Amino acid sequence: MKYSTIHLAIFIERSNRFIARCRLIHTGEEIVTHVKNTGRSKELLLPSALVAVNHQPSDKRKTAYDLIAVKKGEMWINIDSQIPNALAAEGILAGDIKLPGLKGTINFLKREYTYERSKFDIYFETDQQEKGFVEVKGMTLENHGIGAFPDAPTLRGLKHVEELRLAQTMGYHSYVLFIVQFPTITAATIHRVMQPALYEAVKMAVADGVQVLAYNCEVDQETITIKGAVPFDLEQAFIDPNL
Structure with a gap:
């Protein structure tokens, strides 16, 4: 993706x-x-921080610029919440993002698919009659090489995890996919101190077969590209730089 x-x-x-x-x-x-x-991004949006803004003037807009990335130390972090879904869909179709456990090859993919009471980010089918859902979450919170989600409590995210768990029990392949919007990371995790209920929901979902994946990205001030899979560890300790 290039701005x-x-x-x-x-x-x-x-x-x-x-x-x-x-x-x-x-x-x-x-x-x-x-x-x-709309996340807090307190550790990123600091006075005098170097940022990248995209000039998109329009009569239909209130502002002519979008703030899309922040430099933290030597690393650019993309904070555009609309980017992860597009990267995920393209990455899955291109084979750059692997969905473990599938026997077939994905031959149909639809974004924004309604199932029961949720609208999941991605619905897919394979040539082996498999069906499944991928819920995509952008990750921008980082400290000491550990990425964590969320940086603020998310009721929507909690609801999605609970309904992915239900879909898994109904025979769908269900995935939570974190698009880590920065390059340098050793592990991704759930910020259990920020939202204990989400941690418990993910733990139960994983026990029922929902798979949690994380992929980081190469990022600079004007581009973001899927880099590769990184470990997701639900029990990884995380120190919130804002607390």
Whole structure:
């Protein structure tokens, strides 16, 4: 995935969940940007942080820029919450993302598929009459090489895990896929301190056969690409840099 018109800027402040103020490096102009992630991102969106903004002016928009990436140390972290689903669908179809346990080859994939009370990110079928769901979650929270989800409690995420567990018992192949939106990581996990209920739900889902996968990405200020599978460890300790 490559963004069309990227500019580097200095982060000033986040006015609310959706809006931030930044200063363009090449002109010194102060701009208002749309933050494409409703998570907290407190450890990333710090005053004077180097950020990447995508210039997308339109009469239908309130802002002309999207804030899509932040530099943390030497590493760029993409925070665009719309990117993981697209990367996941393309990666699965291209074979860059493997779904363990399938006997056949995926020959049909549909995004945003409604099942029971949930709308899962991906529904697929194989040439061996297998069917399944993939729920995709972007991961941007990192500390000491460990990635964790979520960075804020998510009732929607909890509901999806519970319904994936139900789908698994009904004969579907069910997966939670974390797209880690940064490159340097040794393991991914659930932030159990942030949301103990999600940790318990994932633990029960895994016991019932739901598989949890994590893939990290190569990221710079204007591109993001699937890199490879990384270990997911539900019991991995994680120290929240914001607590």
